Every structure is written in C-alpha cells, then in structure tokens.
Amino acid sequence: xxxxxxxxxxxxxxxxxxxxxxxxxxxxxxxxxxxxxxxxxxxxxxxxxxxxxxxxxxxxxxxxxxxxxxxxxxxxxxxxxxxxxxxxxxxxxxxxxxxxxxxxxxxxxxxxxxxxxxxxxxxxxxxxxxxxxxxxxxxxx
Amino acid sequence: xxxxxxxxxxxxxxxxxxxxxxxxxxxxxxxxxxxxxxxxxxxxxxxxxxxxxxxxxxxxxxxxxxxxxxxxxxxxxxxxxxxxxxxxxxxxxxxxxxxxxxxxxxxxxxxxxxxxxxxxxxxxxxxxxxxxxxxxxxxxxxxxxxxxx
Numbered sequence: 001x002x003x004x005x006x007x008x009x010x011x012x013x014x015x016x017x018x019x020x021x022x023x024x025x026x027x028x029x030x031x032x033x034x035x036x037x038x039x040x041x042x043x044x045x046x047x048x049x050x051x052x053x054x055x056x057x058x059x060x061x062x063x064x065x066x067x068x069x070x071x072x073x074x075x076x077x078x079x080x081x082x083x084x085x086x087x088x089x090x091x092x093x094x095x096x097x098x099x100x101x102x103x104x105x106x107x108x109x110x111x112x113x114x115x116x117x118x119x120x121x122x123x124x125x126x127x128x129x130x131x132x133x134x135x136x137x138x139x140x141x
Numbered sequence: 142x143x144x145x146x147x148x149x150x151x152x153x154x155x156x157x158x159x160x161x162x163x164x165x166x167x168x169x170x171x172x173x174x175x176x177x178x179x180x181x182x183x184x185x186x187x188x189x190x191x192x193x194x195x196x197x198x199x200x201x202x203x204x205x206x207x208x209x210x211x212x213x214x215x216x217x218x219x220x221x222x223x224x225x226x227x228x229x230x231x232x233x234x235x236x237x238x239x240x241x242x243x244x245x246x247x248x249x250x251x252x253x254x255x256x257x258x259x260x261x262x263x264x265x266x267x268x269x270x271x272x273x274x275x276x277x278x279x280x281x282x283x284x285x286x287x288x289x290x
C-alpha cells in the first residue's frame with residue numbers, strides 16, 4: 001500500500017519507514033508532500049503529520065504510536081521507541097545516550113541523499129544496526 | 142548571521158486546565174528544556190529554525206491532547222532595537238549558565254563529568270552561539286586528565 005509523510009525526513013520518519021517495511025507492509029510505497037500541505041494524496045496512509053492517526057501522541061514520537069497501533073510488542077522495538085522519543089522530541093527524562101547521536105546521523109543522511117526516498121532507504125541500515133546492537137544488549141524495556 | 146531585525150521568531154501561547162497539575166508541569170518543563178523565553182508571563186518565544194518550529198508544533202499538539210489550547214505563530218519584531226534586545230536576553234541567559242560552569246571549574250574537586258553534561262545542555266539552548274560557550278568548551282578540554290594533546 002501507499003504511505004505518505006512530509007518532505008525532509010528525519011530520525012522519527014526514517015524509523016517509521018523502517019518499521020513499516022519490516023513489520024507492517026513489505027511492499028510499502030512512500031510518497032512525500034511539502035511540510036504543511038493540507039491536502040494529502042487519496043488512498044495513502046499518512047504518518048508523522050500533525051493530527052493524523054499515526055502521529056505524535058501524548059508527547060511520544062510517531063514510531064512509538066505505530067508500535068501501539070500495530071500491537072508490536074518486541075522489547076527491542078520498545079527500546080528503539082524510547083531512543084527515537086529522546087532523539088525527536090523534548091523529554092524531561094533522558095535515559096538513552098544513543099538518542100542525540102542518532103538524531104544527528106539521520107539529519108546527515110538526509111543531507112547526503114538526493115531525495116527523501118533514498119534517505120529512507122539509507123536510514124533503514126541505521127535501524128537494522130540499532131536493532132541488532134540493542135538485541136545483543138539485555139533488553140531493558 | 143542575519144541581521145537581528147530579520148530573525149524570524151516562533152511564538153507559542155497556550156492555556157491548559159489547572160488540574161491535573163502534572164500536565165501543566167510537564168509542558169512547563171519541556172518549554173524550559175527547549176530554552177524558550179517567557180515574555181511578560183504570556184508568550185513563549187524561540188528563534189525560528191526548522192527544529193524549533195517542529196518542537197513547538199508537537200508541543201502544541203500535546204497541549205491539545207491535554208485538553209488545553211495552543212496558538213503557534215511565526216513573526217518578526219517591527220520596532221527598532223527589539224530584536225537585538227530579545228537576542229541579548231537569550232545570550233545573557235546562556236552566559237549566566239556558562240559562567241556557573243566556569244566558576245565550578247575553579248574548584249579543586251570539580252565534577253568534570255557533571256560539568257560536561259551541563260555544558261551540553263546549555264549549548265543546546267544557546268541559540269545565538271555565545272562566545273563564552275567557546276571558552277567553556279576550551280576550559281573543559283583543558284581540564285581533561287591524562288596526556289595533553
């Protein structure tokens with residue numbers, strides 16, 4: 001199916017696209033609209049856009065919302081959600097040292113990528129790597 | 142850097158129910174963590190960047206979910222000198238925090254780990270790149286143990 005989000009993807013949307021392709025929709029196709037555009041393409045599921053179902057809720061990032069909406073309970077994914085929360089949003093409790101670095105790397109990936117599509121593809125390696133490393137460490141939840 | 146009067150600012154005005162007090166405190170802490178300035182107990186302001194716009198946008202969403210109401214603007218200051226004054230307020234706040242770090246670095250038992258963490262926090266809110274910040278960074282580098290480089 002088709003998924004749509006705003007242009008200039010960053011840490012949260014790279015994480016979401018990785019999650020969608022790995023766990024929700026193997027044949028996912030991603031579309032991008034300029035930030036703030038009111039009309040969205042018909043038939044595409046929007047994510048990480050204010051006000052839609054798959055977006056920030058109660059101070060958590062969209063990745064966190066997607067785990068809840070799609071009932072994904074893998075503790076390693078929960079841990080990644082915590083990292084992305086701290087990387088993408090202002091948190092008053094900071095527990096994940098990887099968060100700040102992850103944000104910088106994902107912004108950098110967008111800078112060296114010709115478009116958002118390529119940035120998502122490149123970002124997926126980062127999340128494969130993060131998953132693998134957190135899986136080796138004892139999952140702290 | 143662009144001229145002060147050309148700096149765009151993002152403004153957030155919100156209200157949130159008195160109860161539960163924890164919701165009010167959460168939003169307040171996040172605004173503090175962002176390093177926003179509260180003007181006249183009414184308007185929270187930050188220099189507009191893609192990052193600050195996005196952070197205020199999500200905060201406005203969160204305030205709505207907490208049964209509150211938030212308005213978010215982007216604007217320029219029109220009166221002569223006001224943008225300068227506002228910029229200086231941001232710088233002065235960063236300088237006070239940097240000076241505290243310098244003072245603590247004078248102590249014999251200065252906790253370098255805690256002070257470097259504090260430096261990172263102050264740096265994240267130092268939107269106009271205070272020169273004192275560069276000095277603090279050099280002092281922290283110089284205070285490292287082990288071999289001089």
